[in-house]
Amino acid sequence: MLRFVQIRQRTRANAYLWSSLLPALAFSLMHFGAVDARAQDDPAQAIILERIDQLQTVGELTIRDQWVAATHVVTGLYANRDFTRAWTDPHALEELHRAVLDMKLDGLDPEDYHLATLTALFREMGGSRAPDPEMLADFDILATDALARVIYHAEFGKVDPESLDSHWNLIRQLESREPGSYIQEVIDSGDVYERVASHKPQNQFYTGLKQALVDYREIEAAGGWPVFPGGASVEASASDPRIPVLREQLSVMGDYSGQASQSTVYDGELVEAVKLFQFRHGLPTTGLVGSMTMAALSVPVEKRIEQIRVSLERGRWILHDLEPRFLVVNIAAFKVYLVRDGVLEWETRAQVGKIYRKTPLFKSEIRYMDVNPTWTVPRTILEQDMLPRIKRDPSYLQQKGLKVLDRNGDEVDPATVDWSRYSTAAGFPYLLRQGPGPTNALGRIKFMFPNEYAIFLHDTPSRSLFAQSERAFSSGCVRVENPFTLAELLMDDPENWPEERFLEIKDSEETKSVFLPKDKRIPVLLLYWTADAGIDGYLHFRDDIYERDAAVLAGLDGDFTVRARPIVAPSQ
Numbered sequence: 001m002l003r004f005v006q007i008r009q010r011t012r013a014n015a016y017l018w019s020s021l022l023p024a025l026a027f028s029l030m031h032f033g034a035v036d037a038r039a040q041d042d043p044a045q046a047i048i049l050e051r052i053d054q055l056q057t058v059g060e061l062t063i064r065d066q067w068v069a070a071t072h073v074v075t076g077l078y079a080n081r082d083f084t085r086a087w088t089d090p091h092a093l094e095e096l097h098r099a100v101l102d103m104k105l106d107g108l109d110p111e112d113y114h115l116a117t118l119t120a121l122f123r124e125m126g127g128s129r130a131p132d133p134e135m136l137a138d139f140d141i142l143a144t145d146a147l148a149r150v151i152y153h154a155e156f157g158k159v160d161p162e163s164l165d166s167h168w169n170l171i172r173q174l175e176s177r178e179p180g181s182y183i184q185e186v187i188d189s190g191d192v193y194e195r196v197a198s199h200k201p202q203n204q205f206y207t208g209l210k211q212a213l214v215d216y217r218e219i220e221a222a223g224g225w226p227v228f229p230g231g232a233s234v235e236a237s238a239s240d241p242r243i244p245v246l247r248e249q250l251s252v253m254g255d256y257s258g259q260a261s262q263s264t265v266y267d268g269e270l271v272e273a274v275k276l277f278q279f280r281h282g283l284p285t286t287g288l289v290g291s292m293t294m295a296a297l298s299v300p301v302e303k304r305i306e307q308i309r310v311s312l313e314r315g316r317w318i319l320h321d322l323e324p325r326f327l328v329v330n331i332a333a334f335k336v337y338l339v340r341d342g343v344l345e346w347e348t349r350a351q352v353g354k355i356y357r358k359t360p361l362f363k364s365e366i367r368y369m370d371v372n373p374t375w376t377v378p379r380t381i382l383e384q385d386m387l388p389r390i391k392r393d394p395s396y397l398q399q400k401g402l403k404v405l406d407r408n409g410d411e412v413d414p415a416t417v418d419w420s421r422y423s424t425a426a427g428f429p430y431l432l433r434q435g436p437g438p439t440n441a442l443g444r445i446k447f448m449f450p451n452e453y454a455i456f457l458h459d460t461p462s463r464s465l466f467a468q469s470e471r472a473f474s475s476g477c478v479r480v481e482n483p484f485t486l487a488e489l490l491m492d493d494p495e496n497w498p499e500e501r502f503l504e505i506k507d508s509e510e511t512k513s514v515f516l517p518k519d520k521r522i523p524v525l526l527l528y529w530t531a532d533a534g535i536d537g538y539l540h541f542r543d544d545i546y547e548r549d550a551a552v553l554a555g556l557d558g559d560f561t562v563r564a565r566p567i568v569a570p571s572q
Contacts, residue, residue, distance in 0.1 A: 042084040047137035049083040063138045064121075066114050069562055070148030076180020077144060085140040086187055093122075095192035096143060099150055102193075105210055106200065106316075107309030108153055112560045113146040147192070148183055149560065152567065154199035157316035159555030160563035164548075167452065170318050170363045170525075173569035201319035203342055208533025209315065213308045215254075220301045225252040228297040234289040236271045239264045246270065246289070249297060250277060280540050282333060283469050292469070296541075307531040307541060310552045314529060318363075326523040327366065327490075329457075329478050331359050332530050332542040334471040336457070336480055338489055344535040346489055351460065351471040351479035358546050359476050363525045364449035366457075368515040369487055371505045372436035373446045377402070378454055379425035381475050386432060391419050397432070401439060405431040436511055444506045445483045447490070449524055457524070459483040472545055478526070492520055 042048075052075055055061040061068040068074055077086060087093055100113045121139040125131040161168045186195045200206070219225060228246050243264045250256035256273035271287040278285045281296045289297075325340045331352045338346040353359035357380070377386055389396045397404065397414050404412040412430060422428045434440050443459020453476065460479040465471060473479075480486055484502045491497035491514070505512050516522070528548055532540040544550075555561075 043133040044085050044136035044140065045083050047134050048078055048085070048141065051137060051141055052078050052083060061141075063142055064117050066117050066142055066145075067560070068141060068145045069560060070145050070152070070179075070183075073148040073179045073183050074141060074144055076178055077184050078141075078180075080180055080184065085136060086184065087140050087143045089187075091190065092187055092192050093143065096147055099193045099196040100146060102197075103150060103153065105214065106154075107213055107312040107556065108158060109557075112153070112158070113149050114142045115146075118142055118146060144183065144187075147186065147196075148179070150196050151183075151186070151199050152562075154196060154316070155320070156563065156567065157313045158560070159313055159552050160561070160565075161317050162563065162565060163555075164551050165361060167360060167362065170361075171565065172317075172320065173565070174567055176569050179568060201315050203319055203322070204535060205533055206312065206315045206319050208539070209308055209312050209531065212531070212533055212539045213305065213312065216301055216305050216308060219252060220305060224301045225249045227300070228289075228294060230294050230298070233291070234266050236266055236268070236287055238266050240266060243270070246274075246297075250274070253277065255280070276538075280538050282540070282542050299541075304531070304541060306553055307544075307549065309556055310549045311529050311531040313552055313556055314527070318525065318527065323523050326525060328525045328527060329359075330532065330542075331361075331478075331526065331528045332545060333532065333540065336478065336486070338486070339535075342535075346485070348486070349466045349471065349481040351462070351465055351473045353474050353476040354472050355545065357474070357476045359474070359478060359526060360453050360455060361526055361528055362451055362453070362455075363523060364451045365521050366447050366449045366490060366516065366524050367521055368448050368513050369490070369502075370446050370448065370511065370513050371502060372444060372509060372511045373440065373442045373458070374436055374511065375434040375441045377432040377434075378475070382428065382432060383423075383425040385475075387419070387422055387425075387428070390414075394419065400434060401437065402432045402434050405433055407431075436509065442477075443479075443483065445487060445502065447480075447483075447486070447524075455526070457483075457486075470543070470545065487514070490516060490520070490522055 051061060051063070055068065055071060055075060060071070061074075078084075087096075097118075100110050100115055100118075103110055103113065118139065121135060121142070124135060125139060155174065156172065161170070186192055189195055226245050226249050228249055229242050231242070234240050234242070234246075241264055243266050244262045246266075247256060247258075247261060247263075247270055250270070250273045251258075251260065255277045256270060258269045258273070266289075274289060274293065275285045275287050277296070278287075278293060281293075283292050283296060325338075325345075328337050328339065329335070329350060329352070330337070334350050334352060336348050336350045337344060386396075386402075394414065396402075404414045404417060406412050407429065409431075417430070436444075438444070439461050441461070443461055446456050446458035448456055455477050457478045457480050460474075462473065462479070463481075465473050465479075466481045484499045484506070487502045488494060488497060488499040497514075502514070505514075528546065530542045530544050530549055532542070534540050
């Protein structure tokens with residue numbers, strides 16, 4: 001605990017460093033007659049002009065080993081000001097400093113915003129009655145760049161998702177406006193801190209993760225949690241010398257709220273705490289401390305902090321402009337959620353793509369549903385699964401109820417096909433199609449939304465697999481546990497389209513498309529979160545089944561970069 005207090009004291013001292021120097025700096029600024037730098041001569045004007053000229057001529061600018069990233073902001077802002085200083089109000093500087101420090105609460109690094117260099121310059125200026133003009137110019141330009149960087153990360157995140165996935169389609173751009181004028185507006189607002197905060201996601205998912213990051217960093221600063229030793233499984237009421245460690249560990253994590261004890265009995269209160277831990281980590285809530293639970297208990301707090309930071313970054317990618325009602329698939333959690341006005345309306349279990357056939361990440365819009373669908377075998381499955389199986393066993397087609405169709409849709413006798421000729425989908429002149437029915441690979445209903453992957457949500461005959469805790473079983477599509485309930489919810493018209501009506505269509509054995517009214521088409525987001533501050537009030541963790549977190553974490557811990565796609569949308 002002493003270590004935790006010392007860290008908090010050092011952080012607090014750093015946070016108030018600029019505040020303690022503001023009176024001295026304000027005196028220095030007034031000494032130069034620069035409280036309104038545009039109203040009279042600015043001693044730094046010539047230096048700023050020289051710096052901006054270099055930026056425009058060379059295409060880049062480095063000040064005191066710091067790269068000026070926001071080139072359009074910096075050139076536009078200072079040109080509009082006739083190259084006079086923008087940061088002449090001590091209050092605005094204090095607000096900027098506070099905003100920079102607070103980025104740590106978002107899982108980002110304040111040093112990405114020139115913190116150390118600005119602090120060193122701030123000390124020099126605050127300690128001088130007549131700061132050097134070059135020092136004033138350097139500080140001002142770096143402060144402007146810092147503000148632009150902070151807003152950029154708040155709006156878009158530090159890591160460019162398109163650099164990780166060339167098919168990423170959750171593209172965001174700011175409305176077309178002159179960036180230098182906007183940053184000047186923020187500086188002049190008198191409320192720089194709140195203006196920066198307004199660019200961060202405001203929903204409960206993001207704010208809940210921020211609070212979780214604070215909590216877990218406090219745990220880390222206090223020494224972390226003890227780790228339950230591996231070994232034999234532990235059942236309820238058993239006596240085991242490891243039980244005091246388990247009790248302490250779950251107490252630190254917040255799952256156990258009972259009294260501290262050295263009892264070695266795995267009592268009912270601790271069993272309930274283990275069940276809560278299992279629930280939060282996507283494990284079967286049996287209370288049995290088995291191998292999967294021990295594996296989750298062995299994860300250190302530092303790893304959980306990394307997961308939270310990565311999830312906050314993913315939040316900055318997509319949580320800004322969500323529609324009031326949307327469907328979201330968390331691939332890592334094997335769950336589907338229906339959200340309305342920030343409230344969880346419904347959830348169900350899902351099966352997602354296998355490790356070698358990952359479900360892609362994208363956004364689309366559900367437009368209609370097919371009840372009693374047919375299934376045309378996709379090219380990837382045809383090539384990698386079907387053709388090898390058919391060659392080994394020609395009766396496989398009959399077993400699966402698959403028909404062979406030519407390009408005109410006419411049925412072909414499979415016995416007339418020389419299967420040995422075909423190894424790739426590219427040269428295969430037929431389609432394999434499965435008719436509707438209880439064994440259809442898509443089950444009895446599928447949910448259709450346009451996308452380049454031929455991915456959709458659907459029912460499945462493999463319903464027993466929903467009982468598994470890890471459900472990466474599909475070839476990329478998302479299998480939904482309660483699809484007909486989802487169909488009713490999506491139509492949002494229980495009087496005319498109750499679940500029973502869909503079941504009646506299913507029982508007819510006829511294929512029927514049911515279209516959502518245009519005003520009820522619903523966004524669907526296929527996303528990936530390994531840490532989730534759930535609407536249920538609990539912090540959830542999941543395994544990184546697709547190993548996607550490492551690349552995001554590397555970007556968060558790497559150097560500042562600017563994404564390739566323009567941040568501001570081009571004017572129409």
